[in-house]
Amino acid sequence: MKAQPKASHYIDGDYVEDRAGSKIDVIYPATGGVIAQVHEATPGIVEAAIASARRAQEDWAALRPVERGRILSRAAHIIRERGRELAELETLDTGKPIQETLVADWPSGAEAIEYFAGLAPTVTGETIPLGRDFVYTRREPLGLCVGIGAWNYPSQIACWKAAPALALGNAMVFKPSEVTPLGALKLAEILTEAGLPPGLFNVVQGRGGVGARLVTDPRVAKVSLTGSVPTGQKVYAAAAEGIRHVTMELGGKSPLIVFEDASIEDAVGAAMLGNFYSAGQVCSNGTRVFVQRGIKHRFLDRLKARAAAIRMGDPMDEATQLGPLASEAQLEKVMGYIATARSEGARLVTGGGRRPMNSGFFVEPTVFADVTDEMTIAREEVFGPVMAVLDFDGEEEAVARANATEFGLAGGVFTADMARAHRVAGALQAGTTWINAYNLTPVEAPFGGVKLSGVGRENSRAAVENYTQVKSVYVGMGPIEAPY
């Protein structure tokens, strides 16, 4: 098989197999063919992963942060050296076009590793004067962290979680999505090659049940999940039993508001990036595009022309701009949403069909206009290349409608009026908002959601809060004044 890993799991610095676990076929979404098989982790595998991570963590935490950073920097370097090979594997695992996986997935993961490698030595406590006595604080690692990934950016997600966890002295057991199990194994292999001691980054495969087992283990101090809201609700609740720390990176239905004074060409480009990149399987996508009525027709005309010119096809061809969805189940879900949008009265501007290409899971870039707030397509996360365009008249109305959702991951505004841009960016209920840009998530900026889209932040200095805890050390400097 084309992409068969040495074994299903990676524990204590090496590949491990246990054929007693149920089989998971890894499907190449462009053809529907099986490219690898892994086995779900048995309870014995989960135990081995947790035990080895626990064994390794204390010594790792005792290193100078600059020494931990040095190992991580080496890993980032190896990822860059093997850029093409890793991008090809990511394309096989996800179906995403190689033109994306070469620049977005592993490169973004490498940046997170570089960033936290450099940040780790700068993380310090503070000294709090109390007259004669004083308190100093220590930022300590949490211990054993569990990472659980989604299938849309499998390797980037593994890196975004491993980088702060490891840099700050924690160990991690990572469970990739069962749809895309391959990238995380490569990360584990690369970290070992870079000098990471065995046990600090273990990978176990499996479906939700394996994730649930990890989340409820009493030795686990923290859970970081990237996934859908319903899974987040279950995982958050399970983690709460043990008062575990959590980071929840969940779904969204983000608004992109385009005012009449915006550059139409830029706004159309951003709306396309925010709906069609990675075949629309991006959590922060601006899937509700609110367009001010005066530019509606011009906006839709340009959108239609540019969407129709998107090159779909073989993801391994560097000219391909849009690949298949990640799985057959996702294909069915997206086609279901397209059918519902039509039946509820949305107007199809372009796309809407499957492309029967080598039995792959391809859906055309699709735009619906005249979408209203009540329609299913304006309320639920589709996670496919399907854009909903809604009309609006005024700013207040647009903001109120944009915020009328249970999600709060992201949002964007296009306008030439800077006062309005900042006003709207401030008023949108979201963890990230963009002004005259969309979907850029540099490692230097915090990323995460509000409302049902999540808690905690990944990337940036903000992630330090999510992978450390503060200890206060009170220092008595004089005699004890006891009343008895």
Ligand code: NAD
């Ligand atoms: P999912 O919720 O189906 O699965 C996510 C992960 O959780 C998988 O690894 C799955 O095996 C595991 N899981 C399922 N049930 C579990 C349980 N009970 N206990 C522990 N683990 C369990 O999500 P998906 O379909 O893989 O990914 C798509 C979703 O992820 C979308 O909603 C998308 O918006 C979201 N997402 C969010 C971000 C973000 O950063 N906010 C990024 C990417 C994707």
